[in-house]
Amino acid sequence: GSEIVVPRDLARPCDFLFMRIVCAQSKFGVFQTYFFCSLKHKYLYFRCVSIYKMVKLTPELIQQAQQYTNPVRDRELTLRGYKIPVLENLGATLDQFDTIDFSDNDIRKLDSFPLLKRLKTLLFNNNRVSRITENLEESLPNLETLILTNNNMRELGDIDVLSTVKTLSTLSLLGNPITTKEHYRLYIVHTLPNLRLLDFRKIKQKERDAAQRLFKGKRGANLIRQIGQKSNTFVPGGNIPEKRVAPPKDVEAIKRAIVNAKSLEEVERLTQMLRTGQVPGGAGEKEEMMEVNGH
Template identity: 45%
Template sequence: MSEEQWTREREAFLSLPRLAGRLTAELILRSPQGLDPSQDYAIDLRANKIAAIENMGATQNQFDAIDLSDNEIVKLEGFPPLSRLHTLYLMNNRIARVGVDLSQQIPMLKALYLTNNRLKNLADLDPLKSCRRLTHLSLLGNPVSKNPDYRLYAVYSLPALKVLDFRKVKQAEREAAEKKFGGKDGLKAREAAKTFEVGDVGVGGGGDAAGAGESNVTGPTPQQLLALQAAIANAETLEEVARLENALSNGVMPSDFQI
């Protein structure tokens, strides 16, 4: 399926009436699926008012990427073992908890986009520690990102992480994270950091009016991410590759970039 066909089918699907309801096998089977611009086999389950992840066995472990953005999901769990899946888009949901079995359910997970959700505390990130292949993570627009220790804690907890909130993880950050949280001396610092409380500022949750200023921090959309990845693959010069990779890492789309 070409990128043009993918876009056309997705637009036709999104024009259908949306029913508040469940993620059923029928919905999965009739949702747009095919090669996305980055040549991953993907399924688009956006904007279906889904409240819980279920019946994902109907995907038959066929997909590299799944887009569940713009729904009403409150908990990141409920996947069967999906050994092929490596990228999850979950922007603009109500996710306040990550299941402890996520790494067993999605052992190859390397990219997780949770922009604009409701994770509040650093302890909410702990289930991700066992996701050993996780290199790209976005928690922009989550209350936890207001914790002053958030970035260093995430870098310490996720050693494979390369890009956090569309910013490259620098060696200096790794060293600072290890110094603060590493070893026995860092145990107290880790526990103290977890006690920092952030009020529910209304971010995420599919467009709540409260906390509108925070929800403006969105980062690239899934479509922009895919388009950037495809452009990098097709770039003809090293300078263009460097420019596009910088945009991908920083989450800032080039002014001349068109999808």
């Protein structure tokens, strides 16, 4: 919103309005602008606040959304910033796009995709995605890139459904709680062997070797069962898990680790730990570093 201050003696009689509402109805939602007027001391304060309500993903919205050829010469459809809650009506794209951008919406589950043979890239930055449907490869047989930066993926086992998407080569889970899990990167490398880029970092051969050593044999199978849990499906009326709050001494430990971090990826991971109350430097984390280094 924005605010304008006018001296009281310069205000016209028509300015003495308490509130005025302007509504613009579109096919996709309602855009409301509120004009507030208040008197304080010798000045009038005018405040303008605009609110765009959540919209439905309709065929009309898809047809009127921005379409263009992006810098890598792919046809892209931009559906970002509409606060769309649910994926639907994607058959209206007529399979004419290589990339669809769903960034800055309110999507919680990746599902309801029709058969889109041309689609190669999906961008879901800044949503609330916590679940991915099974057999995604049946609807998106040529999916190569899936960007889920800043979402709500929590458990390592929730990524297992992507193991059947053999075409997937690039995946980003930065800014998700899952990135703070023990053995996170090695688990993803092991589960998705065709992946080439994880969190915008190339997967090196030594990481693949470390993942193979860590998860081989009976010990590795037990470790997979232990850490590869899946998120529980929320039942209406059920208890919502409480957010963990780290003790002050652990918060200080995380902050010190951030200061001593040697890469941007490590800073991102530690920052996520700070948000979720997890402490770096545990036994599991040290073991993983030894595996990567080949010890």
